[in-house]
Amino acid sequence: MILLMYEPVPDHFTKLKQIAPHHEISWVSTENEAQELIRTAEIVLGNRFFLQSLPYAENLRWMQSNSVGVDLILHQKNVLIKKNIILTCAKGVYDAELAEHALALLLTLFRSLHLLRDEQNTKSWKRHRLPTLHGSRCMIVGWGSLGREIARLIHAFGGIVSGVRNQAQDSLDGDFTVYGSNNFREQLPQTDALIICLPKTSETHHFIGQHELQKLPESAFVVNIGRGGTLDDNALLRQIQEGKLAGAALDVFETEPLPADHPMWIEPRIVVSPHVGRSLEGPAFRWQALFEKNLERYVNGEKLLNVVDYQKGY
Missing domain, CATH: 3.40.50.720 (NAD(P)-binding Rossmann-like Domain)
Known part of the structure; x- marks a missing residue:
């Protein structure tokens, strides 16, 4: 049956x-x-x-x-x-939908759409100097079918994409350099946006944690479109609050729903997306x-x- x-x-x-x-x-x-x-x-x-x-x-x-x-x-x-x-x-x-949502979150961060909406709410008209996804260096952690689809979209926008895969050695996948899981950290200081789309396993718990986040430049953004717990949410929040990262957009969290008293709700440089990448x-x-x-x-x-x-x- x-x-x-x-x-x-x-x-x-x-x-x-x-x-x-x-x-x-x-x-x-x-x-x-x-x-x-x-x-x-x-x-x-x-x-x-x-x-x-x-x-x-x-x-x-x-x-x-x-x-x-x-x-x-x-x-x-x-x-x-x-x-x-x-x-x-x-x-x-769900690769197409999740990749589209990841790109939307990424563009929101680069073009400060969340901060502009906050200014709209106070009727504040300000011109800003904003970075572009075009020409930015984006690293995708998790090089499965979803990671490759996100890479394709970013590449179409003129972004420079690399990936991270669970392998020992670096390799090439078409036009993209794919770093081994032990080698990618050396590239973090030159990364403008880190996109996480990892599965949730015992090995990927806090795969991106304080150590990795500290290597990113202060102008960098972080997006998590994979599974909650693969990113250390509290370490990320501290880095942003201390001005050591420019911002983040998260569709998944270690605790879901995100508790009402969680400080991420009121951190203006964090976009809270309530697990709607797959709607x-x-x-x-x-x-x-x-x-x-x-x-x-x-x-x-x-x-x-x-x-x-x-x-x-x-």
């Missing part, structure tokens, strides 16, 4: 039936339904109710997440491994096409897309 943790729109349901005509397909709308039906499910599509129902899974072989980051699901990594369940994620589905959607959902494609591969015995490495965490 294929168990959907969401109610499918008719067109999507029809396609799933065409792809897997010999499988029963059911969907759930409550946690109790999920816990009952997962007992006989071979495949689960969608996150909702999955963790609550996982202990009841007896025949599950594959779980397709509708999220890019699967750190919450991997809290049950040992259970997934013990039950021999393949986990796949939605990597690539609310559906139905229909952007991940439907991936689910259909991966189900077809599963039925045909082909290698699945976006299989999560349980050791790496992504």
Whole structure:
């Protein structure tokens, strides 16, 4: 049985039936339904109710997440491994939207749009000397499909882009230099904007912390479009409050929602974006096409897309 943790729109349901005509397909709308039906499910599509129902899974072989980051699901990594369940994620589905949001945050910082809005609220007319993204040196920490899409957009604006990948040696990816995870810090003093799009794993916790932030020039900006906790938020706030960084725009935070008394809310040089890089959607959902494609591969015995490495965490 294929168990959907969401109610499918008719067109999507029809396609799933065409792809897997010999499988029963059911969907759930409550946690109790999920816990009952997962007992006989071979495949689960969608996150909702999955963790609550996982202990009841007896025949599950594959779980397709509708999220890019699967750190919450991997809290049950040992259970997934013990039950021999393949986990796949939605990597690539939201690259265009997330990259567009990252670029919007970056342009906001370079052109001081947040500060100009503050001045508008006080009816203050001032001319400013503003930096440009064109010609700036931007480093993207996390060189997956999202990082490459952000790089493409920045490059189109005339920015000079480099990346950071989990590898030992530096390399080239087309026109872009990609630094190894142990070598990129030497480049930070020449970096105008640091864009973080890392997955959340034990190895990436505070990957960008006080040590890295102190190496950036005082004129530099920081953007986090990846996962909360990969950046040390408090260290970033201190650097900005002390005038050692020009500003930041964050879509993700170590604690979400950001507590109402958190000083980031009132720091004018920080743009608080409430985890909307991937905005609310559906139905229909952007991940439907991936689910259909991966189900077809599963039925045909082909290698699945976006299989999560349980050791790496992504």
